[in-house]
Amino acid sequence: MRSLVLVLAVAACTPHWKGTPHDQLFQREPIVELVKQPMSRSPSDWWDRGTQTLVRPLGRALSPGRWLARAIGGRAAQDVNAFGQVPDSEWYENRIARRPFTANDAFLGAARSTGPATGVLRVISGKLNGASPGFVVRDIAGVTWYLKFDPPASPELSTSAETITSRLLWLAGYHVTEVFAVDIEPKRFVLDANARTKDGHSGKRQMLQEDLDALVSPLNTDAGGRVRVLASREPDGIVLGPFDYGGVATDDPNDRIPHEHRRSLRGLWVFSAWLNNTDTRNQNSLDVWRPVSDDGRGIVRHYLLDFGNSLGATGTREKTAGEGYQYVVDWGQMLSNLFSFGLRYPPRFTRSPYRSVGLFEAKLFDPDDWSPEFRNPAFDEATRDDTFWACSVLARIQPDHVRAAVTAGRYHEDGATTYVIETLLERRRKLLNYGFAGYLEVDQPRVRASLLLLDDLRALGGLPSLGPIHWRVRWNHTRGRDRDLATGTLTPSTPATPTPTSTGELPEATAAIITELEIDLASALAAAKQLDGFADDPFLTVELERHGVDVAVHLRVAGDRLIPVALER
Secondary structure (H helix, E strand, C coil): CHHHHHHHHHHHHCCHHHCCCCCCCCCECCCCCECCCCCCCCCCHHHHHHHHHHHHHHHHHHCHHHHHHHHCCCCCCCCCCCCCCCCECCCECCCCCCCCCCHHHHHHCCCCCCCCCCCCEEEEEECCCCCCCEEEEECCCCCEEEEEECCCCCCCHHHHHHHHHHHHHHHHCECCCCEEEEEECHHHEEEEEEEEEECCCCCEEECCHHHHHHHHCCCCECCCCCEEEEEEECCCCEEEECCCCCCCCCCCCCCCCCHHHCHHHHCHHHHHHHHCCCCCCHHHEEEEEEECCCCCCEEEEEEECCCCCCCEECCCCECCCCECCECCCCHHHHHHHHHCCCCCCCCCCCCCCCCCCECCCCCCCCHHHCCCCCCCHHHHHCCHHHHHHHHHHHHHCCHHHHHHHHHHCCCCCCCHHHHHHHHHHHHHHHHHHHHHCCCCCEEEEEEECCEEEEEEHHHHCCCCCCCCEEEEEEECCCCCCCEEEEEEEECCCCCCCCCCCCCCCCCCCCCCCCCEEEEECHHHHHHHCCCCCHHHCCEEEEEEEECCEEEEEEEEEECCEEEEEEEEC
16 A cells, blocks of 8 residues: 555656657647538527627626636636647647748738639628628629728728738638629629529518618729729638637537637637737637538638728728727726726827728837727637737748738828838737737757757847846756756847838848757666666656746657657746
8 A cells, every 4th residue: 555655746746848759849729520411500690799798807806706716817728738829729729830931821811712713703691790891793703702892081000901911810820711802893793693692671671782782882992993892712611700819619529629628719818919900709700510521520620700890991981090909898998088087098099000001000009908899708718828929820930921911901192001010010019018018938849960950939020138047958857856967058040130221111031040050968778777767757847947947858868869758837
């Protein structure tokens, strides 16, 4: 009995990461191919609005568990591996986080075509969801496209914003549909005999030619008589309906993690704040059943869509000054206004210098003060670790990527493209400083020969170095005293500050900087192999520290091979 207790005590002292060593930074969530297609769903958008505006804020305010969780830093996300990374899944795919992407990749985003095929576009339905006017067409290749238009008073406002946002979210790793800002001659629109549209009483009726004319006639046309259109391709598969940012779908066995506890969805707030995408409700998401085998089995993929409320746009107009800084029903703001007798006048109430961009700025932007229009369950659960992860992805999106994505938005107003690029880069800088505060900004450990390599996130993000990083290597001895094997210091590089050109614009590229930190573990490994007992407990820990903030990288030694198995902050 005494031996059993000793064995259990030793096992309890063994770090969990020693039990399942692996050498994959990015795993994939296990999937089950479904035999049965889940049910389609069309939840009430008004019910969701009411829940997020009234019910959830009251429930959170009265829940002792919420206050306790907040006091201890929040509940840990569940879709996280031993390195703090989010595995690939039908929710999220590591793109820029895994490998470099070119500016052309950012320009294309999810696009794998060039937009609707030339020729007739057969109108098969009025657009039944969303605030922006539009309709659904099928091109001569049989591909279905959802078309939306800019508000007549604000040409290019929403179509550009949605095109840009879609590409940058795709680069960050989210699943989005193909979208294009294109110019189309109205004569290409031909009404299908079976087209349907809303009847004004929550039902549908036959769509008539006058319905189509009423949608197209108010639109702005260019010199060639073409109208500006946002074309969104219907994803392959069967559309099920929106997902919920909280809970799980009970008819999908792959949906095992409550959505509000997914780091990929929690961290989405960082990208929403960056792009000022204030409409992150359930309604702007989409689940699609995708067959993956010949016998009809499939899986559900989760998409983000409808980004017409990003940058300075909403679906029907330019943003107002408060959007992006307060909820539609903001109890804290209302109380503040009540006790200040309405005399408090926030300095952020400014005007946009560009009609096609709307109210989108970086000077007053404060990440800690940003909010969507409606509360989002996943955003509410976001911890500092979730924010750090999202900022580690954002740091990898480089200025050239931003320039390419904004170019895809096809602004024609003089100065609009440059303004949006500069605004996005400044908001990015502020978010990175906010998300990295209190952290040692390194991640993704990997090994080449005897070198431990880590990404320097500050350098990737174009932020100045905060000084040298001190490191030490020790034998991580579970049943005995650790042994220090080597020490050293790293000196990260500081990106050069780009000098504006004579026109005030930043140059297209700056001097190359070192974004990879290297630690040579050869001497530490040789010393470790001389230690008694190391063969039975072959783990090294590399501790990095700067200004009292540290990171531990754990490695398993397999012969002459070093395998990263975990990273702890």
